[in-house]
Each structure stands twice: as C-alpha cells, then as structure tokens.
Amino acid sequence: MIVEQFGVEDWMDRYEEGARYNITDTCARPLTLNELFSLTGEDKKDFMESFFQREQTYGPIWGDKALKQEIAGLYEHIRPEQILTEHGATGGNQHIFFSLIRPGDRVIAFAPSYQQFYSAPRSLGAQVTVLHLKKERGYLPDLEELRSAAKAGVRMICLNNPNNPTGSLIPRDMMEEIVHIAEEAGAYLFCDEVYAGAAQTKKDRCPSVADLYEKGIATGSMSKSFSLAGLRLGWLATRSEKALAQFRRVRDYDLVSCGLFDEAVAALALRHKEKLLERNRAIVRHNLPLLEEWVEKEKHASFVKPKAGTMALVYYDFDMPSALFCHRMYYETGAFTVPGDCFEEPFSFRVGYGHDPETLVKGLEAVSAFFHILEKE
Incomplete structure (x- = not known):
C-alpha cells in the first residue's frame, strides 16, 4: 500500500x-463541556456521578443504543440499527473505503474536496477518476461529466456535501440526479455530511444520501456542526444491509468500539441537537x-x-x-x-x-x- x-x-x-x-x-x-451543560440545561453533577459508576469496559461494539437513537433523528429513513459509531468522520470514511473498495475498482471523486475521498481509494489499488468542480459553476458537479464517467462502470461515487473547502451545497434536485446516476451504475454513493446543519438560510439544505438511496452511505460527526471535535466521535449510516454486514466484519480488525465517555457526552448533546x-x-x-x-x-x-x-x-x-x-x-x-x-x-x-x-x-x-x-x- x-x-x-x-x-x-x-x-x-x-x-x-x-x-x-x-x-x-x-x-x-x-x-x-461547561458551555455544553449550560446550553443544554443538563445537570453536570448528575451526569458525572452516573458516569463515574460505570465500569470502564468496552462499550457496545456497534455503538451505544441511546446515542444511535439520537443520531437516527438527524435522518428521515434511517433506523438506529443502520448506524455504526466511528472514531470521527475521518475514521468512518476510512472504514467505508477499507470495507468496500478492492484493487481495480473504479471510484469517482471530486476536487476541490477532502483529499481522503480520492487518495484513500487510490492507496487501496482503486482506479480513481477525479472530476474538477469549477468556480464558475459554483463548485457544483457537472452531471453530464459525472454521467459520462460512470458509464464505464463504477463501484463508488464519493461526495462531500456541504463541500470542504468551498462551502458549496448540492441542492436536492441535483442530488436526486446524482442518485439516479449511481443507481443506473449499481454504485455505492458515499457522502461525507459533517457540515450538514450549518446553513446560511433555512432553504439551504439537502437530504442525506442515506435517505435518498438504498446504497447511499453517509458519514457525520460531533466535530463540525456540533462543535465537539474533542470527543472524536463520528458515525456512518446506510440502509444497505450488504454494506452494513461488511462494515461490521471489517470493524472487528481496527475499531472494536468507541469510547464510553465520548458516546455518553455525544448522546447528551444530540438530545439537544x-x-x-x-x-x-x-x-x-x-x-x-x-x-x-x-x-x-x-x-x-x-x-x-x-x-x-x-x-x-x-x-x-x-x-x-x-x-x-x-x-x-x-x-x-x-x-x-x-x-x-x-x-x-x-x-x-x-x-x-x-x-x-x-x-x-x-x-x-x-x-x-x-x-x-x-x-x-
């Protein structure tokens, strides 16, 4: 590698x-953490007393049930059992690539965007096509260019919405077209959605790919829009049972479980999302x-x-x-x-x-x- x-x-x-x-x-x-407890109105003393009574063993292997219930509330069609907690969204992204990408697979990604989306699959032996997002198009994908690239066959299409570093946002109608392109190709559609929720206006939002497409895979985290990067707590969500089974299998090799404290604080925070x-x-x-x-x-x-x-x-x-x-x-x-x-x-x-x-x-x-x-x- x-x-x-x-x-x-x-x-x-x-x-x-x-x-x-x-x-x-x-x-x-x-x-x-003082600000978090003040903002949410939760009792810090009660939380700490309760947590200090817990044995510091491994947490639930696929993620705390209460936390996953709160995460599911960020989506329209995702159930708690369709979520796995991760070591940050970066860890979730890498988990996706290691689980689903094989040598020789074709992957489509975009730039400017987060380098992990094209460099990580490339390191696994994938054939990566990088499509350039143009300033004059508001950094939105060229659907004809994407459709043409996908015709040759593709295992996964990788997106970042909202986009880092440009702040562009793919609107719902365009995302539905991207879903259609992925569906025609039989491809997974992976989208890092860590900046979801931090929009300039109420109309500036797009549904998650995990809600729009059965083979859509979304990652999120407590870092960006929720201001708790120190927890190192992220997640992935998908309705694809085949993908979930592979994620659980690979997870045993490099993750096991997330931290008890991280998941407890994240669950508290997301109760007040x-x-x-x-x-x-x-x-x-x-x-x-x-x-x-x-x-x-x-x-x-x-x-x-x-x-x-x-x-x-x-x-x-x-x-x-x-x-x-x-x-x-x-x-x-x-x-x-x-x-x-x-x-x-x-x-x-x-x-x-x-x-x-x-x-x-x-x-x-x-x-x-x-x-x-x-x-x-």
Whole structure:
C-alpha cells in the first residue's frame, strides 16, 4: 500500500499549534463541556456521578443504543440499527473505503474536496477518476461529466456535501440526479455530511444520501456542526444491509468500539441537537458577512459566496504558488490559512469563519497586510 501525503492535514499539523490568527479551522467554535451543560440545561453533577459508576469496559461494539437513537433523528429513513459509531468522520470514511473498495475498482471523486475521498481509494489499488468542480459553476458537479464517467462502470461515487473547502451545497434536485446516476451504475454513493446543519438560510439544505438511496452511505460527526471535535466521535449510516454486514466484519480488525465517555457526552448533546445547531447557525450567519465585506473591499481577493458549512475558498491575484503564499503570510503577518494546493485549486486559500469574529477580522486584516507586502515587491 502506498499512502499519499494528506495535504491539508499535514499542513495543519505543521502550522496550527503556533498560529496567531487561525482563520482556517473548519469547526464551528468549539464548546467547553461547561458551555455544553449550560446550553443544554443538563445537570453536570448528575451526569458525572452516573458516569463515574460505570465500569470502564468496552462499550457496545456497534455503538451505544441511546446515542444511535439520537443520531437516527438527524435522518428521515434511517433506523438506529443502520448506524455504526466511528472514531470521527475521518475514521468512518476510512472504514467505508477499507470495507468496500478492492484493487481495480473504479471510484469517482471530486476536487476541490477532502483529499481522503480520492487518495484513500487510490492507496487501496482503486482506479480513481477525479472530476474538477469549477468556480464558475459554483463548485457544483457537472452531471453530464459525472454521467459520462460512470458509464464505464463504477463501484463508488464519493461526495462531500456541504463541500470542504468551498462551502458549496448540492441542492436536492441535483442530488436526486446524482442518485439516479449511481443507481443506473449499481454504485455505492458515499457522502461525507459533517457540515450538514450549518446553513446560511433555512432553504439551504439537502437530504442525506442515506435517505435518498438504498446504497447511499453517509458519514457525520460531533466535530463540525456540533462543535465537539474533542470527543472524536463520528458515525456512518446506510440502509444497505450488504454494506452494513461488511462494515461490521471489517470493524472487528481496527475499531472494536468507541469510547464510553465520548458516546455518553455525544448522546447528551444530540438530545439537544437543535440548540447546538441554532447556536452554530447564528455564528456562521453573523461571520460570513464579515468575510464577504472584506472580499468586496479587497481588490486582490475574490470568492464564491458559500451556501453552507463553515468555510470558503478565497482566491488572490498574485503570481505565487499557494503553499509559498500561505507559508510566507504565516510568518510575516501571523495569518494562518490552508493553501488551495492542498485541494488541487491553485492561487487560493481556505478561510474558516465559524470561530470568534474578532479573530476572523484580525486575521483578514493580516491577509490584507500581506497583500500590501506583495504589492511592494
């Protein structure tokens, strides 16, 4: 197995810890546990007393029943037994690939998107076709291009909706067409939906692929839209019994079960899912206009306004590779962003706007300061 360098994660590993203005993180502003209990109105003392009485053995192998009941509430047609908890959505994604992708299988993925969707299948010996999402199309898939690619036969189509790093959102009618393409090919349709729920307006939502298609497989997590990345708790959901049987078989080799504490806190949080989502929608709806105003005023910057999620891809007009651009900007002004090269989209960088507005404003001012430095060179 040859594993490619994971561009965005490697970049975050090297630069995030010492960043002065981190304006590229894609989680909605993380909650402390004190904030979680305050927001939900749950009794922290009762929770801890109860949890401290539990034996620290393995948890339920396929996930805590109470937690899976709450996760099922995020879907229209998914039952708790059609859900498996995972070590974050990244772990769930990898579990899907290791379970279903075989050497020689054809896989279709998209870029810019999360690199795992094409690099992980490629490492397993799959033949991966990467279709490019174009700025002028609002980063939405070209259905004719997808249909043509799928005609040669395909094992799995991989999506990210809402999209990281662009914040684009595939609408329901387009997703139904994608489902039809997958169905005609007999393919699995896998969609990472970790940013679902963090939309700009009420109409900006799309049903889960797990609800729309029997062979649809969705992943989610407590990290992005629910602000609890420290739990390292995600899940996968599908109505395909064949896929679920394979997931359970492979799971025994590398996961066994998730942490008791992680699942207990996640279950508590998801009992109040609407409160968490309401909080985080308010954050992104307040902060996106700050980013939009900066882009409109900054002559060197442009972007396609996001529909959902917590991030945007911002372009600049200097003739400088984005990795060098972001490296220099980090050390010369303190602004920390991820280069577009990590998403196969040159002359751009990812901005996350889900954190506190003060850091966002100061970080964007630092980006402008770097633009001024480049103007003088």
